[in-house]
Amino acid sequence: MFKDFRQFILRGNVLDLAIAVIIGAAFGQIVTSLVNDIIMPPIGLVLDKVNFSNLFINLSGKHYATLAQAKAAGAATINYGSFINTIINFLIVAFIIFLVVRQVNRFKKPEPVAASTTKKCNYCISDIPMEATRCPNCTSQLG
Numbered sequence: 001m002f003k004d005f006r007q008f009i010l011r012g013n014v015l016d017l018a019i020a021v022i023i024g025a026a027f028g029q030i031v032t033s034l035v036n037d038i039i040m041p042p043i044g045l046v047l048d049k050v051n052f053s054n055l056f057i058n059l060s061g062k063h064y065a066t067l068a069q070a071k072a073a074g075a076a077t078i079n080y081g082s083f084i085n086t087i088i089n090f091l092i093v094a095f096i097i098f099l100v101v102r103q104v105n106r107f108k109k110p111e112p113v114a115a116s117t118t119k120k121c122n123y124c125i126s127d128i129p130m131e132a133t134r135c136p137n138c139t140s141q142l143g
Contacts, residue, residue: 028093035088055081 008014036053044050056067057078064070070077118127124138133142 028089031089031092031096032085035085035092039088040085052081052084055079055084 040052044052054067056070057080058064058070058075059077060070060073060075062073062075064073064075067077067079067081117130119130119132120126121128121135121138121140121142123140124135126135126137128135128137128142134140135142
């Protein structure tokens with residue numbers, strides 16, 4: 001059993017997947033920092049000095065000036081500002097993955113087109129084998 005597990009772990013695909021997960025996690029942190037520290041502050045400034053990470057709906061009925069105060073008090077909140085930041089993170093990651101996959105697909109060799117094994121009958125337009133001299137559907141003589 002240990003030998004099978006070792007073979008499974010040492011396969012190239014498993015190692016590639018593990019490396020991709022680690023790099024993806026690090027990349028996710030970079031994107032989160034990009035959104036929270038670089039993209040959202042100017043947007044918040046344009047929108048009348050709004051801090052998106054501090055936008056929340058208080059469900060407890062008491063007033064809290066900041067999300068940190070509401071969390072410290074244990075109040076139930078809907079943190080829609082954090083949700084907006086997370087959506088922007090996702091869109092950036094998805095766009096970058098799209099660009100990477102698009103570039104990788106450009107470098108792939110096109111798959112060879114298989115030679116056709118059928119032809120069209122000139123009379124009934126049905127598919128027939130290339131070697132046929134008579135159409136099996138309309139019995140026309142093929143030239």
